Amino acid sequence: MIEIKDLDKYIDAKFQRLFLLKAIDLKVEKGDFLTIMGPSGAGKSTLLNIIGMLDNASSGKYLLDNNDIYTLKSKKQSELAKNYFGFVFQAYHLIDELTVYENIETPLLYRKVPGKERKALVAEMLDRFNMVAKKDLFPNQLSGGQQQLVGVARAIIGKPKVLLADEPTGNLHSKQAAEVMNIFRELNEEGTTIVQVTHDEHNASYGKRIIELADGAIERDYLVEREKV
């Protein structure tokens, strides 16, 4: 589904070129649950942003279901991004001025989903995450774990093919974290491809495959041993 070939990402400083990612080759199949790990500054988030098309590579190739992304017009690019990806962030990034209900609904508005259908979809999501009673609250009235649940609900309501998560449990304590990770696993079992960035080995164990980055390059790429969990 995702195929990255010899991809570089660098910043040109005054006298030198600073590589954030170097010569990345990566394939992610449909239904995979990939975890990107590595120390701070290794390029994990950069790679995730490039996969999610929030950022462009400096060189290299990115094929998304055989669409050669960097040859497409930006309008077509954002069209693809809209349909393929959902994002979950470490800092939740909910819109403070919108209620739980409206936050979850927002992606549907951008996809021009008709009102009735929107209502049904949001109701289903609220139900699934046990948030019906909280639908009229604003983000600052929720705990961190609840906010992240809203974040996840918002990410998946548009039925993205790939869910991208950047340290989704970084701000949560372990019980809340487990709840989110369980939902990820469920989603993966239902067929959603997931790519997550994390420091946490325990979180990584929910996934199927791990790549380890160091200094912008892929150091290791291996499958998770299920039995250990």
Add this chain to the structure above:
Amino acid sequence: MNSFLHMLRASMRVLLKQKTNTVINLLGLGIGVAGALILFIIHNHFSGYDKFHADHEKIFRVVTDDNHNGETFNLSGVPAILPAMTEDKFPQIEKDVFISGLYSNNMLITIPKKGGKEEYFQLSDKEGISYTENSFFEIFKRDIIRGNKRKILKNKNEAVISKRMAAKWFGSDDVIGKEFDLDGHGMFRIAGLMEDYTNNTGFPFDIFLSYSTIKDEKEAPGWESLYSDDNYFVKVKESDLRHEVDMALVQMVNELSENNPENFEGRNFRLQSLEETHTDTRYGNYNNRSISEGTLTSLLVIALLLLLTACVNFINLSTAVANKRSKEVGVRKVLGSSRSSLVARFLLETSILTLTSLILALIINLLILEPLNGFLDLRLDKSVILNFKFISFSIIVWIFLTVVAGFYPAILLSGFKPALTLKGRFNFKGSFSYNLRRILVGGQFFISQAFIICTIIMISQMAYFKTHDIGFDKSGIIVIDLPYHDNQKSTKFKNNAMEFSGVTNATLGMASPSSGLSSMTSARIEGFSEPYNLNVKPGDHHYIETYNMEIITGEGLVETDSINRFVVNETFVKKLGFSDPSEVVGKMMTVWGTEAPITGVVRDFHVTSFKREKQPVAIFVQPENYNHIGIKVAKGNIQNTVQHLRASFDEIYPRYDFDYQLLDEYLNETFYADEERLTKIFSIFSGLAIFIGCLGLYGLISYMAQQKMKEISVRKVLGASENQLLWVFSSEFLKLLVIASLVAIPASYFLMDSYLSEYAYKISISPLYFFAGLITTAFIAFVAISYRSYKAASTDPVIALKDE
């Protein structure tokens, strides 16, 4: 539609959440828009005079230009004989009307009642009165409510009065056939009732009298005399015939001057459009209010500057909170929002603000209308705001504001890259946006400085008007217009006045030495072939002493009952080409058909305002023209003297109301009222512009504080003091301020130079004014900067640095 509601809801929540920002924005925009709209109302009012007459562009006034010895005297009137000449020689003229205005103030109306009783009403200067012809109602729009429109004012001693007058005099509209006596002008029979005059007409008359009553008398002097209140209006067949009529008038003068060269020397008649009667300040009108095109345009320019500065302010503030909004932009983009929908969203937010401020402005305008009427002496009502034209204009202003103020911030905000903003990393420094806002703040500094400099200069010129030596003593003088002249009564009043202990002197005359009422005539002087125009000041033998004029050479006036000698001024001497005043003493001069010697010369004084050059003057005794008394009172005696005068007046003139003025106040009101108002308007609006500018400055500093937070924290950790940090901010603004003043100084110099060029006597523009402008702006800016940057400089560096 649904997503629009979503946007609307989110926008409202944002606005309510960022209260300070919203309030500052609303204030800035609201005040700016209110100011601009008020200026538009004023402009609209003054440019709308007499536009409501059908075919108003075909209506012209014939005016007189007299050229004598290189000077032009512009007169709104024409000799009363002129209309008779145009009848068959001017096929271009479709209709014409002659109007002879009267000075209505203090005129007494006597209405006979049953049983030989009488009722009296004294007219004010707002209750205008004039002689005119029936054709007035054909040319100008003034509805006749009762009476035969085709016949009224055709017979002698007929009158048409307004509803207002009818209600006052008779308490009903049933006035046809009733009679009244007009102070020495005879009895008039009311033949018609008309609508009241509107507040945007140059014909503020409540009473029309039939011109045929006095026509023969008016025409008798032929071409010899003319009065500024004798106006002649013509309606031509097509407005582009104007030039043709002008040429025909020249032709007519040429023909007439063959037999009668004396009366046509240097004289020229020409047409003036109805609009020009209100904008050409060289000629008067019945409304006593001319506002020049330049002033009208400057009102619009100020309005536009106010709107612009409000927009700049808005842009500064909205981009200043960019940091706060950047996260939202990032999230929305990640969720699939297109850039255009974000632009729409920010524009919607702006349009809500601008709409609210517009409504705020309209409310302010409605509230301010009453004080404005008092201030500008107008009669505007709510309909100037609640009408289609004004509301549509407001909507245009709304769209203009939304686009100008909202577009740039919308484009800027919607352009944020989500990958960066979500990490809280972005920086404008050195970017286009950073430089643009420097230009904007520089622009605001420019506007504020120019406003301040202009205001200071205008105020100084006003002070100059009040304090500059007028050439005689105008302090402590009570002036009273006396009722229709009756020399016995006025002499008695004067003699009574001179007996009061506080009164040091008193004089009867036509007018005070400097006065709104002045009379020009042409005089023949022994040894000179050409006649000279001069200003005549009939006054009794106490005239020169009472006004404390200085006799340079020769003798003053003596008691007599007709013209027996003239006293002239220095300008007169110079005009004749003499350098020594004593050379004119003894020369014979003819004024108003009487020949007498010049016996003395007084030091120059200003006959009219400082806007005009000094004029040659002749002062002489001529009791027939005494309508006015000037009473010199010793210091501290004004109030009790007025009481004595009132008692004496009531005894001598029982039917009239006593009314007095102090000469210096009268002169300020007569000559400088419009300047004073303009100066006040300017001060108020420059105050507004400066206030809005301060808001913008505050916004920019907030923005810079965000930008420089890290720099400041690092400097602080390295040991910089708070004052040193203040300098980091201030130096930036100082640069902008100096650059702005480099533009503001020449701009305001040219503006003020042309403003002052309208005045013959004026202050000189010294560098001090510009310096004062710079210092004031710098001070205001410094106050705004200090507060915000002190706050920024005193932030705990640990918090600011933690983000990274």
